Amino acid sequence: MAILSLLPGYRAIVLAALGSIVYIIGLAVYRLYLSPLAKFPGPKWTAATGWVEVYWDVLKGGKFIFKIEEWHEKYGPIIRISPWEVHIRDAEFYDQLYSVKSRFSKMPHLKERFGIPLSTFDVIEHEHHHRRRAAVGPFFTRQKVIDFSPYITTRVAKLCAILEADYKSTGKIVTLNEAFGALVSDALTWYTYALSYNFLEYPDFKAPFTTAIRNLAYAIPMSTQFPWFVAVMKMLPEKWIGILDPQMKAVFEFHGELRNQIRRIGNGDNDGHKSVTHRTVFHELLASDLKKGGLSEDLLHHEAASITAAGIDTTKSALTMASFWILQKPDIYEKLHQELVEAIPDAENMPSLTDLEKLPYLYAVVQESLRMSYGVTERLTRTNPSGPIQYGDYIIPADTAFSMTSYLQLRSPEIFYQPDEFIPERWLNNPVSSTGHPLSRYLSVFGKGPRMCLGMNFAQAEMYLALAGVFRRMKFELYQTDRSDVDMTGSFFVPMPKDESHGVRVLVK
Numbered sequence: 001m002a003i004l005s006l007l008p009g010y011r012a013i014v015l016a017a018l019g020s021i022v023y024i025i026g027l028a029v030y031r032l033y034l035s036p037l038a039k040f041p042g043p044k045w046t047a048a049t050g051w052v053e054v055y056w057d058v059l060k061g062g063k064f065i066f067k068i069e070e071w072h073e074k075y076g077p078i079i080r081i082s083p084w085e086v087h088i089r090d091a092e093f094y095d096q097l098y099s100v101k102s103r104f105s106k107m108p109h110l111k112e113r114f115g116i117p118l119s120t121f122d123v124i125e126h127e128h129h130h131r132r133r134a135a136v137g138p139f140f141t142r143q144k145v146i147d148f149s150p151y152i153t154t155r156v157a158k159l160c161a162i163l164e165a166d167y168k169s170t171g172k173i174v175t176l177n178e179a180f181g182a183l184v185s186d187a188l189t190w191y192t193y194a195l196s197y198n199f200l201e202y203p204d205f206k207a208p209f210t211t212a213i214r215n216l217a218y219a220i221p222m223s224t225q226f227p228w229f230v231a232v233m234k235m236l237p238e239k240w241i242g243i244l245d246p247q248m249k250a251v252f253e254f255h256g257e258l259r260n261q262i263r264r265i266g267n268g269d270n271d272g273h274k275s276v277t278h279r280t281v282f283h284e285l286l287a288s289d290l291k292k293g294g295l296s297e298d299l300l301h302h303e304a305a306s307i308t309a310a311g312i313d314t315t316k317s318a319l320t321m322a323s324f325w326i327l328q329k330p331d332i333y334e335k336l337h338q339e340l341v342e343a344i345p346d347a348e349n350m351p352s353l354t355d356l357e358k359l360p361y362l363y364a365v366v367q368e369s370l371r372m373s374y375g376v377t378e379r380l381t382r383t384n385p386s387g388p389i390q391y392g393d394y395i396i397p398a399d400t401a402f403s404m405t406s407y408l409q410l411r412s413p414e415i416f417y418q419p420d421e422f423i424p425e426r427w428l429n430n431p432v433s434s435t436g437h438p439l440s441r442y443l444s445v446f447g448k449g450p451r452m453c454l455g456m457n458f459a460q461a462e463m464y465l466a467l468a469g470v471f472r473r474m475k476f477e478l479y480q481t482d483r484s485d486v487d488m489t490g491s492f493f494v495p496m497p498k499d500e501s502h503g504v505r506v507l508v509k
Ligand code: HEM
Pocket: 120, 121, 122, 133, 188, 306, 307, 308, 310, 311, 312, 314, 315, 318, 370, 374, 375, 376, 380, 445, 446, 447, 448, 450, 451, 452, 453, 454, 455, 456, 458, 459
């Protein structure tokens, strides 16, 4: 002991260690027994520490969502999933919570995680979001999308022409994830910037945007838990990042390209909007009054990245999911093909979007594909600054995080029988739930309320036009692909299949 007393540094370390232990125990006791959330059901360790989520999402790769599902089975429809967040699983409550009248905020600590904090998607506070959304919303109305839909039809025809010319009866494999990625990227960039990258003509349809967005998704669990990770990455020279994480190179190139396009529109180098009939989002925004109110290049770049990333991966996945099941289940293919042949006698003369939407089996396939592709699988976390939220006997205090998850909603067995099976028939003949509501009310794949998907009309148009065009003209055979290539094994904001998956691969017959 005499020796120890000679080492003042040692004492300080012991005191600091003791202090930390007391602090950690005190914090756990507070969270477990004294916090306003102490009475909510759920495992004790998730109530005590946020590291449970880090473990399942960051270390195990997007698996927290499966734990949430497991805990709901055990503890009921409302549970505490962290020291500061409550999660609800109740299909009937979704519309009530995410109602159009709600004025919830997002969580401030999540603002930086995509590296585009100025986008509408990442606006935290409701009123501010409302103003921003009002500026971009008008570009994505149903009528605007209907007016633009003939262009999507031409891109679908182009995809089919390439498949016929380069792949049919050749034994060459097509990865549909890439083919649809190129299709939706071409459609979206033409719509928003009047710019065609012609990704459909890239070898094997490998569009760099699609790769970048997927790579970005894999970093989301890390950047969600440790938002400073994005700030550090942004400070490092790009060359270093390319060495540390080669996947991020594609992401930086994606951002560089979008920034470049915004600049070109701003300085008049891209005047493509003059030669197209539709109003392009970024030309209009740059010409609008908003510019006076602080419409910076950064803000537009962040908006462009958000719309592009949100629009490509989700729609690509829904189309890939649809195609897999259509090909996996021959009876579905037959019914769809027959309906399409009857409705479209000449495949070179495709009907309008609004006519396609009236085809009952195509409608059913689109709905079921959206349901099974889940859209955004991360829980949609909000807080209510203006008051508590009541769920049954539970009261979630104001300013407390709460969430629901479409992955659980879309697989509710009480709403969707055999929820993990692809059954388009469930959508035929205006079905209703056991509580008497139309089944479509529970299709929450685009979210609901003031922050629901901006591009819903665009995505649905792409689904009808692409599925009708492709399955009217083409005959495929699945190549070394089974449902493990589409089933989610982890949630990285969007669902991801097993790591070894090569995607949905087909031969063109
Ligand atoms: C099948 C395809 C799609 C699905 C399933 C989907 C799903 C979603 C979901 C669940 C949200 C979050 C809603 C919330 O936070 O409450 C969202 C937001 C968003 N989506 Fe989509 N989306 C799709 C396609 C698109 C397309 C094609 C675009 C662009 C044209 C787009 C642009 C956006 C934007 C900008 C937001 C943020 C809206 C805001 O915060 O105000 N999405 N989407």
